[in-house]
Amino acid sequence: MILFISACLMGVSCRYDGGAKTLPCLAQLMARYQVIPVCPEILGGLPTPRPPAERQGRRVLCKDGADVTQAYLHGAQETLKLARLYGCSCAVLKERSPSCGFGQIYDGTFSGRLVPGGGTAAELLAQNGVRVLGESSVETLL
Numbered sequence: 001m002i003l004f005i006s007a008c009l010m011g012v013s014c015r016y017d018g019g020a021k022t023l024p025c026l027a028q029l030m031a032r033y034q035v036i037p038v039c040p041e042i043l044g045g046l047p048t049p050r051p052p053a054e055r056q057g058r059r060v061l062c063k064d065g066a067d068v069t070q071a072y073l074h075g076a077q078e079t080l081k082l083a084r085l086y087g088c089s090c091a092v093l094k095e096r097s098p099s100c101g102f103g104q105i106y107d108g109t110f111s112g113r114l115v116p117g118g119g120t121a122a123e124l125l126a127q128n129g130v131r132v133l134g135e136s137s138v139e140t141l142l
């Protein structure tokens with residue numbers, strides 16, 4: 001099985017703050033699956049580092065109010081394009097991100113509160129038949 005994985009979970013420093021969140025079980029995952037890193041926000045044309053952003057309904061806004069929705073939607077489309085190209089049926093994505101989060105995301109107030117929902121890329125992948133897991137569920141693949 002080919003797995004898509006949020007690039008920041010593979011140690012790539014592509015997060016908004018220039019950091020990464022390497023998965024402790026990355027080596028085990030890579031021993032078992034063909035793993036393809038993807039960062040929807042970079043694919044959407046955003047720089048690193050970049051201002052933090054959260055979803056507010058269908059829009060994605062930075063803390064200063066800048067509307068980055070188009071970049072997020074573009075990144076989601078490019079992510080789906082790659083998923084189709086590779087025949088990727090499963091993705092392990094960074095939880096709570098406005099792109100990669102799935103099931104729960106921040107509520108758009110930059111207060112740390114979570115609400116049910118998904119990031120733009122995770123949502124689009126799921127709508128197109130890709131099984132999306134957050135990093136806290138990755139053990140189910142091992």
Ligand code: SF4
Nearest residue numbers: 006008015039094100
């Ligand atoms: Fe990680 Fe996804 Fe954010 Fe890129 S968009 S930094 S892969 S959580």
